Amino acid sequence: MDKLLIRGGGPLCGEIRVSGSKNAALPILAATLLSSEPVLIRNLPHLQDITTMIALLRSMGTELLVDERLGVEINGATTKETTAPYALVKTMRASILVLGPLLAHFGHARVSFPGGCAIGSRPVDQHLRGLEAMGAHIDVEEGYITATSPNGRLKGAHILFDMVTVGGTENLLMAAALADGRTILENAAREPEIVDLAECLIAMGAKISGHGSATIVIDGVDTLKGCTYSVMPDRIEAGTYLVAAAATRGSIRLRDIDPRTLEAVLVKLEEAGAHIETGDDWIHLDMKGQRPKAVSFKTVPYPGFPTDMQAQFTAMNAVADGVARVTETIFENRLVQAHEMNRMGAKISVEGNTAMITGTERLKAAPVMASDLRASASLVIAGLVADGDTIVDRIYHIDRGYECIEEKFLALGADIRRIAG
Ligand SMILES: CC(=O)N[C@H]1[C@@H](OP(=O)(O)OP(=O)(O)OC[C@H]2O[C@@H](n3ccc(=O)[nH]c3=O)[C@H](O)[C@@H]2O)O[C@H](CO)[C@@H](O)[C@@H]1O
Numbered sequence: 001m002d003k004l005l006i007r008g009g010g011p012l013c014g015e016i017r018v019s020g021s022k023n024a025a026l027p028i029l030a031a032t033l034l035s036s037e038p039v040l041i042r043n044l045p046h047l048q049d050i051t052t053m054i055a056l057l058r059s060m061g062t063e064l065l066v067d068e069r070l071g072v073e074i075n076g077a078t079t080k081e082t083t084a085p086y087a088l089v090k091t092m093r094a095s096i097l098v099l100g101p102l103l104a105h106f107g108h109a110r111v112s113f114p115g116g117c118a119i120g121s122r123p124v125d126q127h128l129r130g131l132e133a134m135g136a137h138i139d140v141e142e143g144y145i146t147a148t149s150p151n152g153r154l155k156g157a158h159i160l161f162d163m164v165t166v167g168g169t170e171n172l173l174m175a176a177a178l179a180d181g182r183t184i185l186e187n188a189a190r191e192p193e194i195v196d197l198a199e200c201l202i203a204m205g206a207k208i209s210g211h212g213s214a215t216i217v218i219d220g221v222d223t224l225k226g227c228t229y230s231v232m233p234d235r236i237e238a239g240t241y242l243v244a245a246a247a248t249r250g251s252i253r254l255r256d257i258d259p260r261t262l263e264a265v266l267v268k269l270e271e272a273g274a275h276i277e278t279g280d281d282w283i284h285l286d287m288k289g290q291r292p293k294a295v296s297f298k299t300v301p302y303p304g305f306p307t308d309m310q311a312q313f314t315a316m317n318a319v320a321d322g323v324a325r326v327t328e329t330i331f332e333n334r335l336v337q338a339h340e341m342n343r344m345g346a347k348i349s350v351e352g353n354t355a356m357i358t359g360t361e362r363l364k365a366a367p368v369m370a371s372d373l374r375a376s377a378s379l380v381i382a383g384l385v386a387d388g389d390t391i392v393d394r395i396y397h398i399d400r401g402y403e404c405i406e407e408k409f410l411a412l413g414a415d416i417r418r419i420a421g
Pocket residue numbers: 022023024026094120121122123124125126127128163164165166167168307308330331332
């Protein structure tokens with residue numbers, strides 16, 4: 001298993017480009033299954049999760065053409081199998097996103113039950129309940145969800161989610177695009193990735209309004225057509241580099257990022273003492289050499305503070321001036337990186353879903369191991385502000401979600417190297 005070796009050092013400085021968003025690209029790739037014509041997806045990040053989603057589409061016989069320069073062209077109409085096997089689903093929970101499109105287009109889907117993961121139990125009851133409301137018959141047998149649409153076509157329904165779910169909103173949005181009649185999704189997720197998926201579906205001919213608000217209205221159409229669509233920039237990748245710069249007292253500029261998708265994160269970085277300037281597609285952060293101030297927050301659905309940025313801020317708070325209180329409300333087990341950071345000299349106590357972090361000037365290098373994607377990224381940030389050589393193990397988690405992470409940190413002046421293992 002590969003590891004990252006990070007020698008802690010001075011401030012990060014420089015400019016990098018933000019990659020395409022993993023969490024927008026995954027549902028958009030799944031959405032191509034709805035189309036009766038080839039769809040060209042551009043600005044896909046080179047990530048393990050994207051490779052897995054492409055492997056999943058291929059395993060179902062879907063014809064696709066990968067062109068390094070142009071993107072990936074997928075012809076959903078050529079899909080021969082409607083089963084998403086355990087071997088692939090177990091490596092990536094987002095595989096559940098093929099359920100809605102397969103069912104809506106082909107009237108049948110068999111998808112391995114994704115189960116929980118390191119950050120929490122992550123049930124999919126809202127996805128299944130919504131599909132049932134649209135007329136699907138659902139069985140769970142031998143670890144697989146089998147869904148069939150008795151009349152070959154789902155019908156529109158009025159669906160009120162019990163909680164805000166990003167994946168649930170995406171699955172039902174895609175299913176509703178080809179359903180018979182009007183679907184109304186209430187208490188829908190408002191994440192920018194939902195908006196990007198909806199815009200891609202609209203480019204394919206779907207009739208959707210209200211995306212980006214808590215009520216989405218979808219008028220089902222008979223068929224969806226081909227289009228070319230470019231995936232939005234990754235706000236979580238961008239946020240990760242901004243926090244790394246703040247923790248190291250640096251000054252960086254990010255290109256190809258929409259600052260409006262990062263409002264809650266930028267507010268907290270300003271509270272930490274960062275000077276931030278933004279343009280239409282860039283962000284500049286400058287700590288002016290100052291130590292960050294501790295910032296407290298609670299994770300909540302968009303437009304509030306994102307759970308996917310919590311671990312990185314915990315690393316910054318570990319070296320900040322003051323005491324921070326961080327509460328994770330989305331997932332039940334997403335503070336585990338605190339224990340690894342404590343092995344590096346951080347002062348973090350965890351009680352229930354809250355971490356109390358007392359900042360210390362520098363951390364001390366140690367071998368550490370991460371249990372999930374953002375926790376791994378937070379340990380890299382911790383390594384950047386530690387004296388000595390930190391080795392972060394199990395970085396296959398990082399490769400799920402950060403394109404060219406060593407190259408980007410190197411471009412910002414970090415001392416970081418991959419050790420193949
Ligand atoms: C590929 C992708 O886009 N992943 C993101 C997506 O995950 P994902 O779509 O899996 O997360 P959800 O928004 O669905 O989960 C939010 C909460 O709802 C619960 N829940 C969800 C569905 C359901 O049927 N029943 C249920 O109880 C979950 O256990 C969790 O506690 O949104 C999360 C929350 O912003 C992010 O951390 C992930 O990075």
